[in-house]
Amino acid sequence: MKYPLTIAAIALAALMPPAEAAALRENGDPLASARWSEMQKAFLAGAPVLFDPRVKVVAPSTAENPMQVPVTVDATALPGVVEVVVFADFNPIVQVLRFFPEDAPAFLGFRVKLQQSTPVRAAVRTADGVWHVGGTWVNTVGGGCTAPSAAGGSKEWQQRLNEVSGRQWSEGPNAGRLRMRIVHPMDTGLVAGTPAFFLEEINFADAAGKRLMRVQTYEPVSENPVFTLQRTSADGPVEASGRDNNGNAFTARIAQ
């Protein structure tokens, strides 16, 4: 291991509550998934790993609709977050998205297509090079990745592709929140006759042009994606821009 860890030292430095400190561990996947070691090799190769309760992944334990499983990743309790990668061990396409919280808290809500019951995890890389891993099991009847998108049935989405709607909240219990929806089929390529067609990158920047967050999205993100972000201070409009894997670009202003 390149960066030796002592769990006690981390817990002490982070002033963690005893219950959370007790849950910190370097070995032994708390979700007991048969694919964990593969996941570790694919996404976190060579770097130190810590199962960390400060990485909160919220999703329903039983998902009614495998095409639209809500996932919320909250790593705001962790200082110095550089990158977050979200993956689902048993999905045919494992990687869901990556996000880089630059001037925004490490918080992102989205929805995902799941093919079968699986752990959904977030691995959070902090500035010291350590991957902090959190996750939860989602049980679902499945089929979410190999069912055609609803858009496949109509021609309308072609005119509305990349149409953005969104809002920010400046007061109330959700002050600082930004929510955005984009019209996109997010085709996985796993449905016969329909090539993969999905959003690849979305950037959020404030009025001064300072980037709040960069998000790399992959095939498993649900059709017509909806994202929930949290800003430290809701200060003016946000510009969202991005493109899909066919080069269709969009730019939209989300007013406050």
Next chain:
Amino acid sequence: MKRLLCALLMLVAGQLGAVDFDYRLSPVEIARDVYAFIGKTEDFTTDNGGNIVNTAFIVAAQGVIVIDSGPSLRYGQQMRRAIAAVTNKPIALVINTHHHPDHFLGNQAFADVPIAALAETRNGIAADGNAFAENLFRMSGDWMKGTEVQLPGKTLNAGRLEVAGRSLRLVGLDGHTGADLVIVDETSGVVFAGDLAFNGRAPTTPHADVAHWLKALDQLEGVTREAGFKALLPGHGAPTSDAAPIRQTRAWLTWLTAAMRDAAKAGLDMNDVLARPLPAEFARLPVAASEYRRSVGHLFPAAEQEALGAKP
């Protein structure tokens, strides 16, 4: 000793009961010559085998009219035997009130008699029937053995239907699904509401158009105000002699849509909405928590789209 033996026997019998695939269907006479099989107010499980639905039959002058056929082949067969224990008249017609699987997957047991439904219900069964059946195999297990989709062969239209010497009034509504049939038996005064009305159980919404459903409930309540009205049989839950299930269903749907709209306006994410506690009034309904979670998945995206200013 005798008592102990008795208790032991009962224990053994009780355990057998769970695996003999007997729904123990027992007809309840809700009006003269009108009977219902009342299902449990639960979700589909391997214990109840999907007996969570109300089905019914009318013993008419020249034959029996069956309303909905239950969740499986076994249910349909057992239902038919239970009907034969009440009357030796032949089955004249089976009607499916709408295209949900607990209401038509017993059709196979009636393959030798006419089965009828509204046109859109027939289309719905043809399109979604197999997927529904697959899902019930997952939830109810071996109770479903041998069950296959049997399409209704006849199309019903709203209006008067003369069958087996009985005059029925068919009211074509929608909102719970794309086509929800209400059957009014004017002879007995019984109104078969299908799943437009739930009693003492949270309503299900996988194919709901809530605005249409609320409109349908108003029309249905109008039917219960007619002079001859005697009893209402909801799709799930006990029959009543008043419109209480209609009001209960309306209250749930009204609260649910307002909750989705308000949550979306307040900036909540779907996970935030799922985590919300239910008001006490609704939380005490059987399966309220699970139906709420399912309904969030069905109804929140549209509310969210509206709150974010997206075109519908």
